[in-house]
Amino acid sequence: MKAVLMTAAGSPEVLQVQEVPNPAVPVGNTELLVRLVAAGINPIDTKLRSRGTFYPDRTPTILGCDGAGIVEAVGASVQRFRPGDEVYFCYGGLGAHQGNYAEYTVVDERFVARKPASISFAEAAAAPLVLITAWEALYERGRLEPGERVLIHAGAGGVGHVAIQLAKLKGATVSTTVGSEEKADFVKQLGADHVIFYKQTDFVQAALDWTNGEGVDLAFDTVGGETFHKTFPAVRVYGDIVTILEPDANTVWKTARQRNLRIGLELMLTPALLGLEESLQHHAEILEQCATWIDESKLKIHVSHKFPLKEAAKAHQLIESGSVTGKIVLLISDD
Known part of the structure; x- marks a missing residue:
């Protein structure tokens, strides 16, 4: 699969598109294989890129906490999702687990919410964090x-x-x-x-x-x-x-x-950094409620800029300019 690798800490130019192995298909567990359609860009991404991730010994790594995509395969114990379901979530991208600047990722169903039906994948990917x-x-x-x-x-x-x-x-x-x-x-x-x-x-x-x-x-x-x-x-x-x-x-x-x-x-990354699974599930519950409000037209997500995956460095440059309204998104596929 194609992914944007952070090859070292530094300027946006350290973000390079490369071919990497696809994640393993989940078997016998509660994980989902998700084909990512879009990934959100957040200030934490630029900070980790410039300073190094929380796990510097695992570089190169794939950044990106926010993702939205389509479930491709499910583990045998998955209860809530099936292939073809559209989902969004905030998971990975801190150095320990693969982030979402990639074509595929694996995430536990407990940490995932159904994508709001009324908005695009780009808007959904901009929303979780x-x-x-x-x-x-x-x-x-x-x-x-x-x-x-x-x-x-x-x-x-x-x-x-x-x-x-x-x-x-x-x-x-x-x-x-x-x-x-x-x-x-x-x-x-x-x-x-x-x-x-x-x-x-x-x-x-x-x-x-x-x-x-x-x-x-x-x-x-x-x-x-x-x-x-x-x-x-x-x-x-x-x-x-x-x-x-x-x-x-x-x-x-x-x-x-x-x-x-x-x-x-307030640091919403605490559950991921400390391995607090119940709190990560609570994050998914928050996203489920927000999805309802979005579909009821009570809540809007504003995406001001969209970049193709290969232009992740340009997206980082823009967010570091400090003048962005709303959110910036990477488009990974055409869905």
């Missing part, structure tokens, strides 16, 4: 409740654009930061109630004005760096802030402590 991240950050780390006010940073981004929609589905009121009029129009179409142009406006003051000086109930940081600790005064006393980035060593915690904020750290 960002949906799970936003779901866990808002619903589990942030304990979002109906009627609460939420500040979501970078609402036009991959995680941000689904976070806006998940917050609205929960019954929250949403404010979000963007960098352009085009992105403002985009997030308003997703349901954002209040838009902050962070390049021209102090987002903290804007959030306080929006909440009559009280602060938001929950802030969701998808940017990191200074944005994380600068957000502390925008959150109400005893409120929540969740970040998907590791707090900087120079983070000033004084305001967070004074306001008695509850700090949430």
Whole structure:
């Protein structure tokens, strides 16, 4: 099969299309052989490519956590799927297990969800990591409740654009930061109630004005760096802030402590890194629920760019530019 191999840590040019052996057909277990149609591109992919994977002794490796495709064969113990079923999932790509920049992969049925019927494989492949991240950050780390006010940073981004929609589905009121009029129009179409142009406006003051000086109930940081600790005064006393980035060593915690904020750290890769199979099954359950919402037209996945498999390096260059709206996808076959 054709696959994009990461031959070493480094620039996007280390991603090379090569012929590699097909995965073994599952026999006597709960695994699925999936013919991949599309693979999502995420910032974690570029970080692993530039710094090295979590398992550097296993290079060369195939990156790509997100995949969507068609079940080709099933193990003897598989209960939920059969050949021909369309699926999507977030599995592999961290160095230990094959990722999805390839024509085929093998994944346990417990970690797979049925692809939403109403969207393309490209849209489905773009969805898993960002949906799970936003779901866990808002619903589990942030304990979002109906009627609460939420500040979501970078609402036009991959995680941000689904976070806006998940917050609205929960019954929250949403404010979000963007960098352009085009992105403002985009997030308003997703349901954002209040838009902050962070390049021209102090987002903290804007959030306080929006909440009559009280602060938001929950802030969701998808940017990191200074944005994380600068957000502390925008959150109400005893409120929540969740970040998907590791707090900087120079983070000033004084305001967070004074306001008695509850700090949430969200890393949806934890189950894969620690081998937590029940949590990986929970991820599949999240994707099943989101698939229902997608097919009910309550949730949308925005794909801004599509690249053929052989142009994975160009896709990495684009996502590293930092100006992408929505998601980027690799197209592996024509289905």
